Amino acid sequence: MKDNNDMPGHLARRFQQIAVAVFLGEVADAGFDLTPVQYAALATIKANPGLDQVTLAGLIAYDRTTITGVIDRLVQKGLAERRASSRDRRARELEITEEGRRTLRKITPAVESAQRVMLRGLSAKEGEELMRLLRKAIAAGNELSRAPLRGVQA
Amino acid sequence: MKDNNDMPGHLARRFQQIAVAVFLGEVADAGFDLTPVQYAALATIKANPGLDQVTLAGLIAYDRTTITGVIDRLVQKGLAERRASSRDRRARELEITEEGRRTLRKITPAVESAQRVMLRGLSAKEGEELMRLLRKAIAAGNELSRAPLRGVQA
DNA sequence: GGATATTGATCAGTATGCTGACTATCAGTA
DNA sequence: TACTGATAGTCAGCATACTGATCAATATCC
Numbered sequence: 001m002k003d004n005n006d007m008p009g010h011l012a013r014r015f016q017q018i019a020v021a022v023f024l025g026e027v028a029d030a031g032f033d034l035t036p037v038q039y040a041a042l043a044t045i046k047a048n049p050g051l052d053q054v055t056l057a058g059l060i061a062y063d064r065t066t067i068t069g070v071i072d073r074l075v076q077k078g079l080a081e082r083r084a085s086s087r088d089r090r091a092r093e094l095e096i097t098e099e100g101r102r103t104l105r106k107i108t109p110a111v112e113s114a115q116r117v118m119l120r121g122l123s124a125k126e127g128e129e130l131m132r133l134l135r136k137a138i139a140a141g142n143e144l145s146r147a148p149l150r151g152v153q154a
Numbered sequence: 155m156k157d158n159n160d161m162p163g164h165l166a167r168r169f170q171q172i173a174v175a176v177f178l179g180e181v182a183d184a185g186f187d188l189t190p191v192q193y194a195a196l197a198t199i200k201a202n203p204g205l206d207q208v209t210l211a212g213l214i215a216y217d218r219t220t221i222t223g224v225i226d227r228l229v230q231k232g233l234a235e236r237r238a239s240s241r242d243r244r245a246r247e248l249e250i251t252e253e254g255r256r257t258l259r260k261i262t263p264a265v266e267s268a269q270r271v272m273l274r275g276l277s278a279k280e281g282e283e284l285m286r287l288l289r290k291a292i293a294a295g296n297e298l299s300r301a302p303l304r305g306v307q308a
Numbered sequence: 309g310g311a312t313a314t315t316g317a318t319c320a321g322t323a324t325g326c327t328g329a330c331t332a333t334c335a336g337t338a
Numbered sequence: 339t340a341c342t343g344a345t346a347g348t349c350a351g352c353a354t355a356c357t358g359a360t361c362a363a364t365a366t367c368c
Contacts, residue, residue: 004194004214005303008269008281009173011288013190014215014303016170017355018292019163020324021299024356036167037324040158054346060158061168066325068348073323090333090346115162121294126287127162133276133284134165138172140275145175146326149159149168171325174354178326191354208316220355222318227353244316244363300356 015118023114030110032103037062038079039111041070042104045080045094052091058150066147079103169272177268184264186257191216192233193265195224196258199234199248206245212304220301233257 004010023036034042040060045051048059057067071094074080079100085091096104119127142148158164177190188196194214199205202213211221225248228234233254239245250258273281296302 004197008272009177009190012170012173014292015288016166018295018299019166023163036163043158118162121291130287134169137275138168141172145171
């Protein structure tokens with residue numbers, strides 16, 4: 001019988017599980033308390049000042065109902081701000097704070113270190129190949145989840 | 155600046171996200187309501203009758219606090235049973251029910267189909283290579299998460 | 309044998325993710 | 339302009355995952 005641990009879905013879950021643990025560990029060692037999800041959101045807000053929540057969700061493939069809580073926590077930590085949009089009264093414009101910028105700057109080495117640690121069993125070439133295959137599989141399956149990746153629209 | 159979407163951690167999250175969506179979709183199409191996590195637990199209980207919860211958690215790399223809820227739901231659906239152990243009065247012995255066996259049997263084609271769909275962007279050779287690299291990275295990082303994989307002990 | 313340490317299970321609390329519903333608003337059209 | 343449909347954000351509810359604590363029972367050590 002085929003072992004459960006040999007199925008792609010199970011390997012996906014397990015690798016993600018380790019990736020999150022490594023990220024949290026490295027970031028905690030650096031003295032910060034930020035989840036992978038919060039980090040990605042904050043970095044994307046910094047790169048796209050004033051964007052709204054739906055756009056942010058699309059850029060990092062989060063569900064729009066998940067983004068609400070993530071931003072709540074970024075705001076609560078003083079790392080980001082949520083403002084009413086002047087163009088569309090339904091939308092909220094997101095901005096990173098000075099504190100958020102400082103945090104991103106100081107946390108970067110830990111984040112990069114985490115990426116290395118989670119691939120530590122692989123050679124550099126294998127790491128590259130793993131990322132290439134993941135990107136390819138993800139591109140083909142993008143529309144299959146409720147929260148697909150969406151590039152910036154015109 | 156390095157794009158967030160190019161980091162291994164982000165790719166891991168995204169692939170897992172798609173894998174879960176595909177699994178749930180295929181299983182729902184087959185007329186069942188079972189999560190990937192519940193499926194793995196049930197299949198492992200079937201393969202190891204009478205095992206306790208900690209052992210089960212180790213075999214599929216779940217946190218022991220997570221397993222409680224998962225089994226609650228399997229029991230509630232009538233697919234598994236939780237009995238007091240005679241050897242160790244702290245432990246619970248897990249068994250699959252007839253209904254659980256039937257469900258596993260009927261759900262297998264959907265589960266296998268899901269594994270194919272989540273790799274549909276890759277050639278057969280690439281799919282194999284992705285799985286090999288994931289297994290290797292996971293093996294090296296096994297101890298880094300709170301819920302490592304644990305083989306059956308003597 | 310009795311103190312101590314460890315272990316199996318559960319619980320409270322927090323953070324993703326999702327489904328589905330809802331409100332407010334905007335956009336397009338008859 | 340009034341109607342219709344789509345969109346931004348939020349909420350309730352459920353299912354993983356994890357941290358850290360607790361309780362009961364077992365193992366270990368002096």
